[in-house]
Amino acid sequence: MIPVGRFAPSPTGRMHFGNIFTAILSWLSARKTGGRWILRIEDLDPQRSRIEYARQIEADLRWLGLDWDEGGVDGIGSHGPYMQSLRGDIYSEILSRIESTGLTYPCTCTRADIMATQAPHQSDGRVIYKGTCRPAEIPAMRPVPIPLTPHATRIYVPDDEITFTDIVYGRQQVNLARSCGDFILRRADGAWAYQLAVVVDDALMGVTEVVRGNDLLLSAAQQIYLYRLIGATAPSYAHLPLICNADMQRLSKRDQSLSMSELRNRHTPEEIIGRAAYLANLIPSYSPCSLNELVDLFDWSLIPPSPAIKMKTPDHTDHTAKISG
Numbered sequence: 001m002i003p004v005g006r007f008a009p010s011p012t013g014r015m016h017f018g019n020i021f022t023a024i025l026s027w028l029s030a031r032k033t034g035g036r037w038i039l040r041i042e043d044l045d046p047q048r049s050r051i052e053y054a055r056q057i058e059a060d061l062r063w064l065g066l067d068w069d070e071g072g073v074d075g076i077g078s079h080g081p082y083m084q085s086l087r088g089d090i091y092s093e094i095l096s097r098i099e100s101t102g103l104t105y106p107c108t109c110t111r112a113d114i115m116a117t118q119a120p121h122q123s124d125g126r127v128i129y130k131g132t133c134r135p136a137e138i139p140a141m142r143p144v145p146i147p148l149t150p151h152a153t154r155i156y157v158p159d160d161e162i163t164f165t166d167i168v169y170g171r172q173q174v175n176l177a178r179s180c181g182d183f184i185l186r187r188a189d190g191a192w193a194y195q196l197a198v199v200v201d202d203a204l205m206g207v208t209e210v211v212r213g214n215d216l217l218l219s220a221a222q223q224i225y226l227y228r229l230i231g232a233t234a235p236s237y238a239h240l241p242l243i244c245n246a247d248m249q250r251l252s253k254r255d256q257s258l259s260m261s262e263l264r265n266r267h268t269p270e271e272i273i274g275r276a277a278y279l280a281n282l283i284p285s286y287s288p289c290s291l292n293e294l295v296d297l298f299d300w301s302l303i304p305p306s307p308a309i310k311m312k313t314p315d316h317t318d319h320t321a322k323i324s325g
């Protein structure tokens, strides 16, 4: 089986150093193993996603030398479309399959689903769903009355442990009922939830390895649960330490100093790649380097399993503190 990695940015702004740290490590892992690398555009959120941002993401990846074998806005490859906004029919079909398990139910809790289209980064401050709309008899292989008012579709989660081994952080054990509760697969306004779309796409695109920030570790458990329900094999997961700013906050698209526009003004691709390689422990001290040089050096066992890595300034004379614990 050919290894398949993917990078799945949301086109809601210019990428920052944290986004490209993920892209670089995912790309290196795919290239090291002779695998393929897919660029999928996660534009599920109709209010925040913009095609111009997707094109800018492509331009920034190309500038760094991160080439993809499939995907992108123009959708090269046989698993397209690669823009999630164009994949509604596919999600609909798989949702019907999940609904046939009897484990979904309509939810009319207002506003509870607003964030469902976005990957739930921990800093977004999610709450555990209390089960307000959950029918008394779940799992119920019987029809649940469908309200006439707009409603989200929620999936029941059992009070059991999901276990998996993350490539960087090792064995994980997550109780979904206690960590997030029943979660949304489709919003009341019809928008598809990140959790459903990411599983459907990774499964249908043959993705074997998912690389992303460690604030999506809990999501991996939600996704493994959905893989089981649709009868597909989950990929391996490699979550990465979060790149934080000097205040130890996860970088956001609002952090201008480490955004790609600023980085491209001040640095060469080799400087940025060297910085990422140093933070990932692939090289012992900072020096500019090329992606090709790193393919040989890449090894998952070198990546520090620390929660976060602090970047003080983007220039290469700074000190970088790796925060452990």
Ligand code: GLU
Pocket: 008, 009, 010, 042, 119, 198, 211, 212, 216
């Ligand atoms: N689109 C998500 C983000 O930009 C990535 C989610 C994933 O890789 O599964 O945060």
